[in-house]
Amino acid sequence: MDLWSLTWTMMSCCLGAFSLEVTVKGAQLMPCDEDDRVCVSSPGDCGPRASSSVLKTLNMSCYYQNLADRMGSLTCGWTQESNTESDVSLVFTSWNKVLSCQGIFNPAATLNVTARIRNHMTGTQIWSQPHSVFLYLAIKPSQPVLTLLGSTEDSVVLSWSSSITGSCQLRYRPNNTSTWTQVVDSITVLARQNVSYSIAKLQPFTVYRAAVACRGRFGVTSDWSADVTGKTLDRAPSRPSDVCYRREETGSGGSALLHLMWKAADPESRIVGYEVSISPDGTMKNVTEAMALLVVEEGNCTVTVRAFNTAGFGPAAQLRINTQRQITLLSIxxxxxxxxxxxxxxxxxxxxxxxxxxxxxxxxxxxxxxxxxxxxxxxxxxxxxxxxxxxxxxxxxxxxxxxxxxxxxxxxxxxxxxxxxxxxxxxxLMEAVSLKVINVTKTTLTIMWAWQRKSEPIRVDRYSVMLRRDSDRQTLFLWSDQRQHTFSSLKPNTEYSLLLLADNVSRNVLTVVTEFDEVPTVATVIPLLLLVVTVMTIYILFRTMYKSNFFPISSPKGSLAGRWLMDPNRQQDSAEPRILDLGDFQVLGEKSLIILSPADQLPSEEELHEDMSPLSVRGFGLQMSTLRLDTVCVCDAPPITEQSGHQDSETSREAETTLLLNPREANGYFPQKEEDVCQISQPSETPQHILDGSRGGYQMTSESFLRKLEAETLSDVSYLICDDKYLSNSCCRAETTEEEKTVSTA
Missing domain, CATH: 2.60.40.10 (Immunoglobulins)
Incomplete structure (x- = not known):
């Protein structure tokens, strides 16, 4: 394609169509021998069309440009549905005979333009319907020349001139972006007239690029002018900065460390630096960052911060600080x-x-x-x-x-x-590494990890640690401000798996076994102690209730012996010792009932034999001079032997039953005083101090006990009248009068 230049531009649109544009210069055209009115850019376009070619109507538009060499050029464009690889050429037919194809493009000429499209894949040819162009009405304005007149804080002023009368469109963009912004208004211009325009609402101290294109009365638009650059002026900050501080100790007395930080309140203003001053110290410094580190004296001080740029200083922000006041402020x-x-x-x-x-x-x-x-x-x-x-x-x-x-x-x-x-x-850009166990007990597990800069270019949204045992799992998310954690409520002597996860990918796996539970823990011992105390309390209460209901024990204070022991006058009644000499009667056989009473109240021997037999009475009288026993002792009834008659058994049982049920009614069988009656239900060993001058009741249970008692008595002898067969374990009732006290010496 040395003889002609083919320029086209294709772009996709929303409907899938492609725009194609072809420019042909006059110097590239040549005539056809077959027709002197036709000029082509390729000799193959001359001659008759092939029968297989397709005739198609294209929505074609063309414009004419008068170039510097006065040869001119014509550009035609249209849209097509597919972007197939093909060759495109234009055929120009004049209404009149063409003397020179290189001078065919002139404003007075009228031409029919036909496009030929050859498809390399299918080999087919497409010819368009002829498109008529009057070059004078299709003249494309020349490219405008744009210049910068000046700039302010938020605007730039531009100037240009148009070769034709019509309208112009202006566009601009910041120098560091590629997106253009069109000026909404269409600017009307006259041919050869200089036009100026101000682009407003720009950012201060920013470099902008601008370009302009003009369109004639027949709708043909010129090319965009060369870009022109302009920079807006700087603007002083209009609002003070937001300042805050944090106090720290310096380690030396009398001074404090202040961390100052601030944010510019005017985002549209360019900040070159900040002026920071402290009073009453008079210290002043300039910084470029929005923070400063100052050492101040303890006490009250005032910090002033002012932003500045090439246009000047902005309003001052003041902060009054008492460095001696300390408040603990937590971080996120x-x-x-x-x-x-x-x-x-x-x-x-x-x-x-x-x-x-x-x-x-x-x-x-x-x-x-x-x-x-x-x-x-x-x-x-x-x-x-x-x-x-x-x-x-x-x-x-x-x-x-x-x-x-x-x-x-x-x-x-x-x-x-x-x-x-x-x-x-x-x-x-941080990752969790070096997971390890630092402490293990029966129920707890303490782990530690470290944070380091990422060693490989991967993306991890979350790091976590999982403690796993079968289906039981505990998950801990890791944060950059944490270094260790303790898992609790674990089971003793149990194996656990510890996993370090990056998202769902395992990075490290550890196996840990909790300690063996040898000694019961406090949580186990305390319930056991409570259980033991509860059981003991219930046992004591049950035992007390059982004894009080089934085995009642009468109070000693209510008995005759108790009242006698508590009687302050008992020494007068027992001035003389009264000792019962039990050696005068032998333990011969079964249990018997023994009645002791004064001699004057005893029945005579004849009356005794007349009223009752020895077997039926089973009792005797005893005259005592040294011992007074005011007690009736009720003993178990003797067994009925074969030698006992039927009448004697009934009489004995009746007397014994009467005595057991109601001692007072037993006087019919045994004379006694009503106020000196007592009962003893179980045998006991009689202490020596009760026998020596005491009043009370006792029960004799064995021969050995009687012999011991006999050995401990005095030499005084008492008179015993009893049945000569039944003496062992007898119950006794004794009464002594004043007249009988002298009998003991006999």
Missing amino acids: RNLWISSCYPGNKALLVQWMLPTAPSSAPPLTHIAVRWRPEKSPSSSRWSRVSSVTTSTIVPDLDPNESYMVSVFPIYNQQTGSPQSLSASLQQGA
């Missing part, structure tokens, strides 16, 4: 960063709010700062509410890593920041 917890790339060039920053003590000021908002790690001075800020736990950091460079810091703000004070490195490609 559990910071983590996830990436939204490539769907969005942003990072998702998440955290948990601190739990501030009641003495601390209220949490007013959260400040998020991010800056490229390679250029820390160019930091950006975001401010969110005090109840927000996440935010989006937008418009980041995929090839850059950033340091993201989160500050809790309490009025004008700030807690310690939590920081984490991140990038769009990998998210948080």
